[in-house]
Amino acid sequence: MENVPAAFRNRASERAMRTWTLLVLVFIYLPMVAVVLASLSKIRFFMFPVKAWSLEWYVSVLSSIEIRDYLWTSLIIATLVTVISVLLAIAGALAFARYDWKGRSIYQKLILLPIFFPQAVLGLAILLWSSAWDVSSGWELAVFAHLVWIVPVVTLVISIQVYGFDPAVEEAAFDMGASRWQVFKEITFPILWPGIFSGALFAFLLSWGNFPLSAFTTGAEQTIPEWLYAKMVAGYTPQVPALGTLTTLLAGVLLLGGYWLGTRRRK
Amino acid sequence: MMNAPGPSSLSKARKDSESVIPMPGSPTRLQAFAAWARQPGVLLSLPALVVFLFGFLGPLLLVILYGFMPARSFGLDHLPTLENFVTVFQDSYYLSFAWSVGLALATTIILMLVCWPVAYGLSRIFRRSMILTLLLVLPLFVSENVRLFGWVLTLLNHGILDGTARTLFGWEVSDLLYNVPVTIMGMVYVYLPFMLFPMALGVSMIPEACREAAFDMGASRWQVFREVEVPLAMPGILIGALLTFVLTLGSISEAKILGGQSVIMIAHDIETAFTYAQNWPLGSALSTLLILLTGVLVIGLLSKLNIDKLLSRK
Secondary structure, eight states: OTTSOHHHHHHHHHHHHHHHHHHHHHHHHHHHHHHHHHHHBSSSSOOSSOOSBOOHHHHHHHHOHHHHHHHHHHHHHHHHHHHHHHHHHHHHHIIIIIOOOTTHHHHHHHHHGGGGSOHHHHHHHHHHHHHHTTOOOSHHHHHHHHHHHHHHHHHHHHHHHHHTOOHHHHHHHHHTTOOHHHHIIIIIHHHHHHHHHHHHHHHHHHHHHOOHHHHHHSTTOOOHHHHHHHHHHSSOOTHHHHHHHHHHHHHHHHHHHHHHHHHHHHO | OTTSOOSSHHHHHHHHHSSOOOOTTSOOHHHHHHHHHTSHHHHHHHHHHHHHIIIIIHHHHHHHHHTTSOTTOOSSOSOOOSHHHHHHHHTTHHHHHHHHHHHHHHHHHHHHHHHHHHHHHHHTTSOSOHHHHHHHHGGGGSOHHHHHHHHHHHHSTTSHHHHHHHHHHOOOOOOOSSSHHHHHHHHHHHHHHHHHHHHHHHHTTSOHHHHHHHHHTTOOHHHHIIIIIHHHHHHHHHHHHHHHHHHHHTOOHIIIIITTTSSOOHHHHHHHHHTTSOOHHHHHHHHHHHHHHHHHHHHHHHTTOOHHHHHHOO
């Protein structure tokens, strides 16, 4: 080993890593491709290779009023979660990474705890908690449950941006006589914008795709992931893969669009 | 100066019993607290802290309290009892607990091996390639049900794998679903990003100069890995391992959708106790055990981490 020149040694292991990464990507995307194939095949119960193709399941998904209701529920929850969690997380991230105060290191760890906890059990605990407060379940409770988990995630995402931010710029603005609000609006917010933007994107997408927290908190109402699960377990129709494909596409488009906007801003 | 020492005997007694002697002009404890609480950091921390206390700590404490209530009661107005915990060990609930711990361990170890080369490549070879990162992040945003269902379609008899093998080679690759290995594969699949990204953060903390120096001093590839790279990337590896372990420990969907209930996970027992069985105290007792195990592990690790150093990358 010692006699092998460094360049060669790196190239061999580099090739191995590239191959392995490709295999991992295949592992990640193979089942998603399977979902797309099932949504496009004509027969009710999936068989591969696909013999007859059809778009009828997409037509039935898009024309179903029932599914439109679930779509609205999901959208309302995700939108509210995004707005609220970003507002809370901007404050939280400044406390997390910008200011030095006694108790900060405990705060940093406390705030992260919900990320390190199984969501299904958290959902049940919140359900129990809400019944103790006489709050009935519904999409409002789901928003609350999502926030418990998503606020820490967004705080973390924005904090990474805050760490790269030089407090001297804020102080300079104060010295020049700017008010607190002016400094936030003209200095802090624009500098933190990339982090806030990715935090908002994360919040929306995580809420949009969440199943375990919604499952125990939405009560009689249903989100898209809940409907998909219910139909997988009983009364399967290829509407499941069709809607699954559509939601995956939406997530992908939002993610790519967000990335595209992010790079365009930087130029 | 409300707390300035006055001539009354009451304040004298207080002064003697406490070591803090407030002098006129020097801050008292209350004033010190008020000064602390007025700092922008403290004020800004409050909203997220309220969500944490009211949405996380409160519910979990309530669950722990319910764990000590008599079986099938629906309130906290009973004398505390340990009967639920006795039931956990008598009615073989500990088996699902053991299975969950075992599967979580297996998943964590497999994911460490699977993710290391990718995490390594992500920060060295691919130079944080944005497209690759996006491809690896996207699954996080697709409901795990949909992705696990994709595996059902892949592994089903006449599914993607079986169908391909039949058409190309005339082989039958059937009955792949509903067993323990496929359950583990589902967990590895769903929790991969949770190991990968913290691990990549850890790998990015290895200074290139350290590796070069070790190679120059004649260390073998294996020695560099074991003595330089792994120790330096350890914070990231540990966070990834902890996240994976804890989330797998409390998972339900993989065992249900892919495993076909060949393994009953603890979270499934908890769910059943809370919903079908309407036995909140039993579900709470099971949850309490889960909260204890994850709490010890998570607090043990987080208390050792320096979050500023880990995230600021300076």
